[in-house]
Amino acid sequence: MNFFCFGLNHRTAPIEARERFAGHARSPLVLRDLGCSEVLLLTTCNRVEIYGAADANIANEEIAQSLRIESGSSSKSDLEAFYRKENVECARHLFRVAAGLDSMVVGETEILGQVKRAYANAHANGNAGPLLHRLCQRAFRAAKQVRSKTQITRGPVSVGSVAVDLAEKIFGDLRGRKVLVLGAGETSAKTLRALASRGVSDLRVSNRTPACAEELASELEGIAVPFTTWLEQCREIDILISSTAAEMHLLTPPLLVPILRDRADRPLFIIDIAVPRDVAPEVNEFDGVYLYDIDSLQEIASESRELRRQQLAAAEAIIDEHVADFQKRVRLSKSGTRPTEECPARVSGELRTSEL
Amino acid sequence: MDRQLLILATICYLAAVIRTVVSFRARIFRRSRFVFLTIALGFLFQTAFLSIRGHALRSCPITNLFEVLVFLAWSIALIYLLIGPAYRLSLMGAFTAPLVFLLQLAALLSPIDPPRASPMAPNPWLEFHASISIIAYGAFALACVAGAMYLVQERQLKTHQLRSIFYHLPPLPNLFSAMTRLLWFGFILYSAGLISGFFVNEPLPWTKIVLAIAIWILYGAILQGRYLRWMAPRRIATLCVVAFAVALSLLWSIEFVGHRA
Numbered sequence: 094m095n096f097f098c099f100g101l102n103h104r105t106a107p108i109e110a111r112e113r114f115a116g117h118a119r120s121p122l123v124l125r126d127l128g129c130s131e132v133l134l135l136t137t138c139n140r141v142e143i144y145g146a147a148d149a150n151i152a153n154e155e156i157a158q159s160l161r162i163e164s165g166s167s168s169k170s171d172l173e174a175f176y177r178k179e180n181v182e183c184a185r186h187l188f189r190v191a192a193g194l195d196s197m198v199v200g201e202t203e204i205l206g207q208v209k210r211a212y213a214n215a216h217a218n219g220n221a222g223p224l225l226h227r228l229c230q231r232a233f234r235a236a237k238q239v240r241s242k243t244q245i246t247r248g249p250v251s252v253g254s255v256a257v258d259l260a261e262k263i264f265g266d267l268r269g270r271k272v273l274v275l276g277a278g279e280t281s282a283k284t285l286r287a288l289a290s291r292g293v294s295d296l297r298v299s300n301r302t303p304a305c306a307e308e309l310a311s312e313l314e315g316i317a318v319p320f321t322t323w324l325e326q327c328r329e330i331d332i333l334i335s336s337t338a339a340e341m342h343l344l345t346p347p348l349l350v351p352i353l354r355d356r357a358d359r360p361l362f363i364i365d366i367a368v369p370r371d372v373a374p375e376v377n378e379f380d381g382v383y384l385y386d387i388d389s390l391q392e393i394a395s396e397s398r399e400l401r402r403q404q405l406a407a408a409e410a411i412i413d414e415h416v417a418d419f420q421k422r423v424r425l426s427k428s429g430t431r432p433t434e435e436c437p438a439r440v441s442g443e444l445r446t447s448e449l
Numbered sequence: 450m451d452r453q454l455l456i457l458a459t460i461c462y463l464a465a466v467i468r469t470v471v472s473f474r475a476r477i478f479r480r481s482r483f484v485f486l487t488i489a490l491g492f493l494f495q496t497a498f499l500s501i502r503g504h505a506l507r508s509c510p511i512t513n514l515f516e517v518l519v520f521l522a523w524s525i526a527l528i529y530l531l532i533g534p535a536y537r538l539s540l541m542g543a544f545t546a547p548l549v550f551l552l553q554l555a556a557l558l559s560p561i562d563p564p565r566a567s568p569m570a571p572n573p574w575l576e577f578h579a580s581i582s583i584i585a586y587g588a589f590a591l592a593c594v595a596g597a598m599y600l601v602q603e604r605q606l607k608t609h610q611l612r613s614i615f616y617h618l619p620p621l622p623n624l625f626s627a628m629t630r631l632l633w634f635g636f637i638l639y640s641a642g643l644i645s646g647f648f649v650n651e652p653l654p655w656t657k658i659v660l661a662i663a664i665w666i667l668y669g670a671i672l673q674g675r676y677l678r679w680m681a682p683r684r685i686a687t688l689c690v691v692a693f694a695v696a697l698s699l700l701w702s703i704e705f706v707g708h709r710a
Binding site: 244247248258259261262263264265357358360377380381383385389392393396 | 602606607609611613615616618620621622623678681682683684
């Protein structure tokens with residue numbers, strides 16, 4: 094039996110191509126009609142992949158066509174964006190994907206859940222057989238081992254995730270925390286979204302131009318507050334994200350002292366994304382005030398990325414071990430698979446969903 | 450036999466310390482039950498030791514400085530095993546193990562366990578007073594550990610130098626909450642121990658009474674400072690560490706004076 098993976102991802106194809114070949118509910122059925130005995134469709138924002146098992150070789154054009162959202166034929170340049178991996182390399186690819194080693198952000202953990210959901214769908218629709226079952230279970234094990242034995246998933250890798258991690262260490266639970274965004278900008282909006290995803294619900298936006306404040310506030314389901322009141326707001330809020338175009342410091346120690354007196358010992362987390370900075374660095378000297386500027390945030394993110402990069406070799410070694418073991422157990426070769434006692438051609442009884 | 454149990458307990462704590470040191474040197478901290486389990490095993494050996502001693506003495510085994518140190522180490526381990534998992538204070542074991550190990554080592558290496566000719570006459574009030582006071586010390590020790598963890602975490606947040614340990618230490622509010630609860634728990638037990646001391650019906654050296662009241666006032670002042678919000682959490686954490694160092698020195702002095710008197 095021939096076992097293959099066919100697909101495209103963020104490295105091989107632009108988003109327009111990934112949109113055109115995003116796959117759909119009928120894709121596995123089409124491939125079953127073409128002769129695949131087992132089919133799994135994995136679609137994420139960064140990749141569209143088909144994992145299949147078939148006795149005969151199925152042409153790339155036919156598989157690509159099954160993934161196509163709209164009718165029409167695929168051009169040669171479309172097909173060049175696809176990759177195909179067979180048998181051992183297919184197993185290695187899935188293990189790497191599940192472990193987050195093939196992701197845009199190396200070590201991200203969301204992909205494992207997506208692979209599990211893809212397998213659950215294939216299983217529910219009767220498209221997953223014994224080989225896919227073995228392959229996926231092994232992929233999950235490999236991914237978990239990579240996660241627990243290396244530090245590939247450690248540390249935040251973007252400014253937004255750094256801010257969220259720091260906020261969680263300062264406040265614990267972020268639910269019910271109040272955030273004020275001063276000014277507007279792409280990074281502050283992203284940071285605000287990241288905080289909102291962790292439960293921050295009281296979002297306030299203040300801008301010299303009220304229309305800009307209202308636009309961002311409505312987009313993030315927050316409220317716009319007058320720019321003249323931002324300093325007063327600091328008595329209530331927990332997190333201040335500042336990104337104005339002011340040429341001088343907006344928040345200085347003399348301005349902050351009376352505010353801190355009113356805040357008792359509630360911590361204040363200040364994220365100063367502005368260049369030049371909106372907040373005087375001396376503010377960080379106060380008890381309970383944690384000031385981070387854009388350089389500090391980016392440095393933490395880049396340290397995490399570097400650490401993840403250093404962990405790649407260890408992660409790949411774990412994947413190699415699992416590939417070798419999987420190959421031995423199912424007698425997977427470059428030419429195909431031969432059923433063994435551990436990989437019967439047909440598994441009697443249902444595959445247990447608890448193994449997901 | 451009883452000392453061998455104590456040596457086994459100390460080896461368990463040493464294993465936890467070695468694991469901690471290795472993690473610090475490698476700058477890699479992983480979620481692991483090793484430290485918790487070694488402390489739990491050490492605690493079982495300590496319990497067996499104290500039980501054998503107690504049967505031999507026919508009273509609570511806190512009759513000399515050696516036993517006091519072991520009982521204190523046992524109290525710290527007990528409170529850690531109770532609150533560590535409940536508060537999900539990961540890494541607390543890593544900070545607790547060295548403290549317990551040092552107490553055990555001091556007890557084992559110092560010549561502070563002279564052989565006793567006959568069992569002491571039982572005095573339930575004295576036993577209650579001494580045991581409850583030492584368990585209070587155990588709570589203060591854990592508050593000190595939580596305080597040290599708070600200071601490490603707070604320093605990393607202030608200086609922007611986030612080490613591997615940063616991602617494994619609990620958030621500041623969790624540490625602060627554990628610290629204040631341990632302070633209250635210890636203070637209540639210590640107050641009960643202090644009050645029961647007046648019913649002991651044995652002459653006590655005045656220095657012992659003064660030092661015991663001084664510790665009570667010290668912890669009372671910290672709690673009052675927290676209650677009235679006179680002090681920021683970081684200062685409370687610092688005071689937890691300082692106060693326990695002072696209290697431990699005074700405990701040593703109290704026992705030294707008590708056994709010399």
